Amino acid sequence: MIAVCGPHEADQDERRLAEAVGRLLAEAGETLVCGGRGGVMAAASRGAKLAGGTTIGILPGYDPAAANEWTDHPIPTGLGEARNAVVVASGAAVIAIGGGFGTLSEIALALKLGKRVVTLGGWTLDPQRVTRLSRGGAALLVARDPAEAVRLALGAARQPGHG
Amino acid sequence: MIAVCGPHEADQDERRLAEAVGRLLAEAGETLVCGGRGGVMAAASRGAKLAGGTTIGILPGYDPAAANEWTDHPIPTGLGEARNAVVVASGAAVIAIGGGFGTLSEIALALKLGKRVVTLGGWTLDPQRVTRLSRGGAALLVARDPAEAVRLALGAARQPGHG
Amino acid sequence: MIAVCGPHEADQDERRLAEAVGRLLAEAGETLVCGGRGGVMAAASRGAKLAGGTTIGILPGYDPAAANEWTDHPIPTGLGEARNAVVVASGAAVIAIGGGFGTLSEIALALKLGKRVVTLGGWTLDPQRVTRLSRGGAALLVARDPAEAVRLALGAARQPGHG
Amino acid sequence: MIAVCGPHEADQDERRLAEAVGRLLAEAGETLVCGGRGGVMAAASRGAKLAGGTTIGILPGYDPAAANEWTDHPIPTGLGEARNAVVVASGAAVIAIGGGFGTLSEIALALKLGKRVVTLGGWTLDPQRVTRLSRGGAALLVARDPAEAVRLALGAARQPGHG
Numbered sequence: 001m002i003a004v005c006g007p008h009e010a011d012q013d014e015r016r017l018a019e020a021v022g023r024l025l026a027e028a029g030e031t032l033v034c035g036g037r038g039g040v041m042a043a044a045s046r047g048a049k050l051a052g053g054t055t056i057g058i059l060p061g062y063d064p065a066a067a068n069e070w071t072d073h074p075i076p077t078g079l080g081e082a083r084n085a086v087v088v089a090s091g092a093a094v095i096a097i098g099g100g101f102g103t104l105s106e107i108a109l110a111l112k113l114g115k116r117v118v119t120l121g122g123w124t125l126d127p128q129r130v131t132r133l134s135r136g137g138a139a140l141l142v143a144r145d146p147a148e149a150v151r152l153a154l155g156a157a158r159q160p161g162h163g
Numbered sequence: 164m165i166a167v168c169g170p171h172e173a174d175q176d177e178r179r180l181a182e183a184v185g186r187l188l189a190e191a192g193e194t195l196v197c198g199g200r201g202g203v204m205a206a207a208s209r210g211a212k213l214a215g216g217t218t219i220g221i222l223p224g225y226d227p228a229a230a231n232e233w234t235d236h237p238i239p240t241g242l243g244e245a246r247n248a249v250v251v252a253s254g255a256a257v258i259a260i261g262g263g264f265g266t267l268s269e270i271a272l273a274l275k276l277g278k279r280v281v282t283l284g285g286w287t288l289d290p291q292r293v294t295r296l297s298r299g300g301a302a303l304l305v306a307r308d309p310a311e312a313v314r315l316a317l318g319a320a321r322q323p324g325h326g
Numbered sequence: 327m328i329a330v331c332g333p334h335e336a337d338q339d340e341r342r343l344a345e346a347v348g349r350l351l352a353e354a355g356e357t358l359v360c361g362g363r364g365g366v367m368a369a370a371s372r373g374a375k376l377a378g379g380t381t382i383g384i385l386p387g388y389d390p391a392a393a394n395e396w397t398d399h400p401i402p403t404g405l406g407e408a409r410n411a412v413v414v415a416s417g418a419a420v421i422a423i424g425g426g427f428g429t430l431s432e433i434a435l436a437l438k439l440g441k442r443v444v445t446l447g448g449w450t451l452d453p454q455r456v457t458r459l460s461r462g463g464a465a466l467l468v469a470r471d472p473a474e475a476v477r478l479a480l481g482a483a484r485q486p487g488h489g
Numbered sequence: 490m491i492a493v494c495g496p497h498e499a500d501q502d503e504r505r506l507a508e509a510v511g512r513l514l515a516e517a518g519e520t521l522v523c524g525g526r527g528g529v530m531a532a533a534s535r536g537a538k539l540a541g542g543t544t545i546g547i548l549p550g551y552d553p554a555a556a557n558e559w560t561d562h563p564i565p566t567g568l569g570e571a572r573n574a575v576v577v578a579s580g581a582a583v584i585a586i587g588g589g590f591g592t593l594s595e596i597a598l599a600l601k602l603g604k605r606v607v608t609l610g611g612w613t614l615d616p617q618r619v620t621r622l623s624r625g626g627a628a629l630l631v632a633r634d635p636a637e638a639v640r641l642a643l644g645a646a647r648q649p650g651h652g
Contacts, residue, residue, distance in 0.1 A: 001227075001236065031236060056219075056236055062252055062276065062406065064164075073164065073194060073219060075238065077249045078276075080388065080404030081578075081598055085571035086240045086249070089225055100622050104614075105597035109570055112590035113225065113241075124615070125593075133589050225569065243551065243567030244435055245411035252407075263459050267451075268434035272407055275427035287452070288430075296426050327553075327562065357562060382545075382562060388578055388602065390490075399490065399520060399545060401564065403575045404602075412566045412575070415551055439551065439567075 001031040001056075002153050003091025005107070006040025006122075007100040014040055014098035017120055019047035020146035021095055026053025028154060033058065033090045035083070036067040036074055040097045045070035058087045085109050093156040095149050098122040111138045116156030118142075120149045164194040164219075165316050166254025168270070169203025169285075170263040177203055177261035180283055182210035183309035184258055189216025191317060196221065196253045198246070199230040199237055203260045208233035221250045248272050256319040258312050261285040274301045279319030281305075283312045327357040327382075328479050329417025331433070332366025332448075333426040340366055340424035343446055345373035346472035347421055352379025354480060359384065359416045361409070362393040362400055366423045371396035384413045411435050419482040421475050424448040437464045442482030444468075446475045490520040490545075491642050492580025494596070495529025495611075496589040503529055503587035506609055508536035509635035510584055515542025517643060522547065522579045524572070525556040525563055529586045534559035547576045574598050582645040584638050587611040600627045605645030607631075609638045 002025055006018055022044035025032050032048045034041040036057020045055040049070045057071035060083045067074035077083045084102060088094050088110035096107050099122035107125075110117045114136030120143045130140045137156060143149035165188055169181055185207035188195050195211045197204040199220020208218040212233045220234035223246045230237035240246045247265060251257050251273035259270050262285035270288075273280045277299030283306045293303045300319060306312035328351055332344055348370035351358050358374045360367040362383020371381040375396045383397035386409045393400035403409045410428060414420050414436035422433050425448035433451075436443045440462030446469045456466045463482060469475035491514055495507055511533035514521050521537045523530040525546020534544040538559045546560035549572045556563035566572045573591060577583050577599035585596050588611035596614075599606045603625030609632045619629045626645060632638035 033238075054236075056238070058238070064253075064255075073217075073236065074253075075196075075219070075221070075249065076252045077408075078252050078406030079242075079249070079408055079571070080406065080574070081601055082403075082405055082568070082571040082574035084598070085569070085574070086238065086242070089239045089241050089570075090227075090237075092227075101597045101601035101627075105594045105601060108590045108594035108597055109573070112570055112594060123618075126613070129612075138590070240571075241569030242408070242571055243411070243569065244415075244438055245405070245408040245566075245568055247435070248406070248408035248411070264434045264438035264464075268431045268438060271427045271431035271434055272410070275407055275431060286455075289450070292449075301427070359564075380562075382564070384564070390579075390581075399543075399562065400579075401522075401545070401547070401575065402578045404578050405568075405575070412564065412568070415565045415567050416553075416563075418553075 001033050001091055003088050003094045004032055004034045004040070004044040004097065005087065005094060005099070005103045006097040007103055008037045008039045008041065010039035010043070010098055014121065015043035017146055018043035018097045021097065021120070021149055022047025022053070023051040024146055024150040026051035028150065030154070031056065033087060035059070035087050036071050038068055042068035042070060058083050058090065088115060089113060091115065093118065093153040095120065095153050096122060111140060114138045116141065116153065118149045118152045120146065164196050164254055166251050166257045167195055167197045167203070167207040167260065168250065168257060168262070168266045169260040170266055171200045171202045171204065173202030173206070173261055177284065178206035180309055181206035181260045184260065184283070184312055185210025185216070186214040187309055187313040189214035191313065193317070194219065196250060198222070198250050199234050201231055205231035205233060221246050221253065251278060252276060254278065256281065256316040258283065258316050259285060274303060277301045279304065279316065281312045281315045283309065327359050327417055329414050329420045330358055330360045330366070330370040330423065331413065331420060331425070331429045332423040333429055334363045334365045334367065336365030336369070336424055340447065341369035343472055344369035344423045347423065347446070347475055348373025348379070349377040350472055350476040352377035354476065356480070357382065359413060361385070361413050362397050364394055368394035368396060384409050384416065414441060415439060417441065419444065419479040421446065421479050422448060437466060440464045442467065442479065444475045444478045446472065490522050490580055492577050492583045493521055493523045493529070493533040493586065494576065494583060494588070494592045495586040496592055497526045497528045497530065499528035499532070499587055503610065504532035506635055507532035507586045510586065510609070510638055511536025511542070512540040513635055513639040515540035517639065519643070520545065522576060524548070524576050525560050527557055531557035531559060547572050547579065577604065578602060580604065582607065582642040584609065584642050585611060600629060603627045605630065605642065607638045607641045609635065
């Protein structure tokens with residue numbers, strides 16, 4: 001299972017990248033987990049569903065109807081922003097597309113949990129600081145396009161003991 | 164999606180009831196969500212999978228490998244006991260089988276969230292107090308067997324606006 | 327630190343009991359932690375403050391102004407009902423006064439975490455089942471009045487290694 | 490109440506800055522909330538306590554004894570990394586000193602919640618992106634020394650409706 005993170009308010013480029021990422025993950029046989037809402041999350045879920053994949057949305061509130069229409073399994077948590085920690089904990093690796101503050105928190109929480117994070121647009125962080133801090137499987141990689149993002153994420157997910 | 168709650172340490176009777184509940188939920192086309200671990204959770208997930216259903220396990224820790232082998236989608240949360248609130252928030256209704264203190268917390272949290280809870284063995288609570296406190300769709304119903312438990316749970320889940 | 331649990335909507339008797347419990351905890355030099363809202367929570371906090379004690383309120387939402395006026399330190403969590411797990415985790419022992427479903431969830435979560443729980447009115451649970459399930463320091467004790475409730479709670483809190 | 494964030498593993502410079510921040514917050518009459526552990530958290534709490542202040546530590550695990558010795562009120566949550574969301578939700582403003590991935594997640598979560606964040610060393614983020622994304626009272630300010638950090642944080646905390 002791969003987590004895809006990105007903002008609820010996304011521009012057309014970000015949505016296009018997210019849809020391609022979702023499609024490629026589904027084609028690779030991976031389940032997609034995300035925050036279940038609009039923007040990047042809806043576009044990635046749409047891409048996955050149109051390619052026959054499976055999608056899970058970890059929602060901040062209690063209403064499953066707040067999930068986007070491409071979510072197979074809405075998980076309403078009621079946890080507010082703390083649900084971001086659950087989204088990234090659920091992925092063997094994380095792909096972050098574009099991004100607001102919520103996305104940045106997910107990048108940081110995933111790195112803290114020792115996950116590989118692949119960014120496609122959006123936040124850039126001081127690479128030396130990131131490398132110095134990384135423990136376990138933590139790594140922050142920059143992808144140039146959706147295919148590279150998915151390839152890098154799957155590389156982490158399919159190493160033994162990735163969890 | 165229906166949540167099934169019950170203890171990690173369960174006796175043979177509880178596991179048998181849980182497996183039947185899982186099977187009947189799958190035959191009714193419902194996804195099963197539970198705490199993802201052993202005992203009642205594993206037995207219900209096994210029943211669902213053997214009948215071709217889908218299972219989600221919301222885990223207390225960060226290791227997806229802690230999920231039982233019948234879990235399609237492990238959701239490692241790292242939330243400890245607070246993950247119980249996520250399990251019940253994810254179900255349109257809750258079936259509680261047997262039960263320890265964790266199960267009792269899930270019954271209570273589900274009722275607090277206005278969900279219908281069906282018990283099959285295990286905890287009994289003062290019915291007058293429960294009725295007086297119930298708001299929204301909250302109700303605590305006692306089932307005599309797995310078929311009745313699933314029928315009562317589906318009755319809640321398929322009412323409009325159950326979420 | 328002792329946790330006091332009870333409903334936001336409480337009758338006069340419950341509020342009177344809660345205020346006495348808060349006062350006695352403060353006189354014993356204990357900090358009071360609770361859910362920070364009205365009813366039993368406000369009455370217990372008022373009792374503690376009028377006796378010179380310290381109070382902490384673990385709130386379900388993000389607004390510190392939702393805390394009752396007797397709360398020294400509001401902790402807004404945004405966690406919704408999952409904050410109940412934090413309230414009981416914060417107490418060396420728990421006193422539950424009266425109670426709705428939220429209170430019942432706190433009793434159950436505290437017992438699951440191995441804490442001593444003292445009830446004053448409210449929920450009663452099958453004592454044999456509770457005893458059979460109890461691990462570590464978990465125990466459910468019934469107090470007849472505020473003085474006994476505080477005495478029993480302090481007995482747990484002041485044993486070595488109670489945490 | 491002001492939140493102070495920073496890594497458990499901190500160098501001498503970071504600890505010196507943190508202790509000065511803690512002292513200045515206490516002298517200004519503010520309660521300090523942090524993650525309750527070592528490094529920056531312990532140094533800030535030490536500074537606050539030596540100046541007569543009050544300290545609260547929101548811990549990731551269940552053991553209150555994991556709090557540093559300068560913590561008046563340990564809040565064991567059992568929430569793992571999700572406790573970072575509670576730390577920043579509890580502060581009217583946030584001061585981040587040095588920092589690892591956990592600190593970065595706290596900066597991001599605080600900005601998402603509309604808080605003012607003051608950094609003292611550590612992470613730098615693209616200021617244009619931050620400004621474009623900021624809603625409500627969210628702002629990311631860079632302080633040159635502890636006195637400026639505290640002054641900027643108090644400026645946010647003492648505006649009406651800061652919560």
